[in-house]
Amino acid sequence: MDTFALVVTIGVALGFTYTNGFHDSANAIATSVSTRALTPRAALAMAAVMNLAGAFLGSGVAKTVSQGLIETPTGSTGMWILFAALVGAIVWNLITWYFGLPSSSSHALFGGMVGAALAGGTEVIWSGVLDKVVIPMFVSPVVGLVVGYLVMVAILWMFRRSNPHKAKHGFRIAQTVSAAAMALGHGLQDAQKTMGIVVMALVIADVQSADAPIPVWVKVVCAVMLSLGTYAGGWRIMRTLGRKIIELDPPQGFAAETTGASIMFGSAYLFHAPISTTHVITSAIMGVGATKRVNAVRWGVAKNIILGWFITMPAAALVAAVCFWIVDLAFVG
Numbered sequence: 001m002d003t004f005a006l007v008v009t010i011g012v013a014l015g016f017t018y019t020n021g022f023h024d025s026a027n028a029i030a031t032s033v034s035t036r037a038l039t040p041r042a043a044l045a046m047a048a049v050m051n052l053a054g055a056f057l058g059s060g061v062a063k064t065v066s067q068g069l070i071e072t073p074t075g076s077t078g079m080w081i082l083f084a085a086l087v088g089a090i091v092w093n094l095i096t097w098y099f100g101l102p103s104s105s106s107h108a109l110f111g112g113m114v115g116a117a118l119a120g121g122t123e124v125i126w127s128g129v130l131d132k133v134v135i136p137m138f139v140s141p142v143v144g145l146v147v148g149y150l151v152m153v154a155i156l157w158m159f160r161r162s163n164p165h166k167a168k169h170g171f172r173i174a175q176t177v178s179a180a181a182m183a184l185g186h187g188l189q190d191a192q193k194t195m196g197i198v199v200m201a202l203v204i205a206d207v208q209s210a211d212a213p214i215p216v217w218v219k220v221v222c223a224v225m226l227s228l229g230t231y232a233g234g235w236r237i238m239r240t241l242g243r244k245i246i247e248l249d250p251p252q253g254f255a256a257e258t259t260g261a262s263i264m265f266g267s268a269y270l271f272h273a274p275i276s277t278t279h280v281i282t283s284a285i286m287g288v289g290a291t292k293r294v295n296a297v298r299w300g301v302a303k304n305i306i307l308g309w310f311i312t313m314p315a316a317a318l319v320a321a322v323c324f325w326i327v328d329l330a331f332v333g
Helices: 002-034 040-054 062-069 075-099 104-122 128-160 164-204 216-232 235-244 250-271 277-290 298-332
Strands: none
Touching: 002 040, 002 075, 002 104, 002 216, 002 250, 040 216, 062 164, 062 250, 075 104, 075 164, 075 216, 075 298, 104 128, 104 164, 104 277, 104 298, 128 235, 128 250, 128 277, 128 298, 164 216, 164 277, 216 250, 235 277, 250 277
């Protein structure tokens, strides 16, 4: 039963990574596609490759997920806690994908972990949840909004005497680089989150110790599944990010992507904080758009997106808790 539970949990973790890829592919490439800097298929292929590369750039975020949010549960109950956490995250990802709402896969996962841990009687490290999840959840969008605004103001000032047509052409080319950096940051952040879950499963099954490095095969399968999910594409969410918040031009797209990538790399390397790529790029797009004029941003759409951010963690937690109780009745109890 223990081996069966381990295999099932790792399988569901990889399933979550796949949904994360197609749910969040829009984060990396929506701006490039909407400005016609890249065709959708070329953008998805590039994002998939960069996601794969980004997954191997660090392990700080994975360690936060595996050791910093809930106490590692033990035994078969512990494995089903992880299983329920992942199911909660996947269900919420699918619901928000269906409605085209760019909610956070990361916070769906963290909400699932907290909900399943509480239902299963495992201790939640509330200080870690506060420091690594809740505070970055509020700070990163504000930083994205402000930095996106400032980067766009700087671009407008630097190119104020340039030929608008030539400048747009140049920024369209530059967007291929900024979109690649965004996808690299997405791989760095989001593949590691699943790596942390798989490592927890291996520790619970007594396959490896908590302090051991992440096995290479775990990095590879998590990275590949994220890339496959990314290539599958999330067209509904791409439309929301690329067109519904504001109509972007190439300089704005470049500014938003550069802002998002910088914040993701900074948070991963400096704070080991697993931030939401969705929160960062959405707020950067809003900040960039506000330089045109404040009412150029469709704040009604933005309000719905922000509402989705706030309900993601509790909703995923509730689904995970219900899932654990069902599994507990069927397998454990």
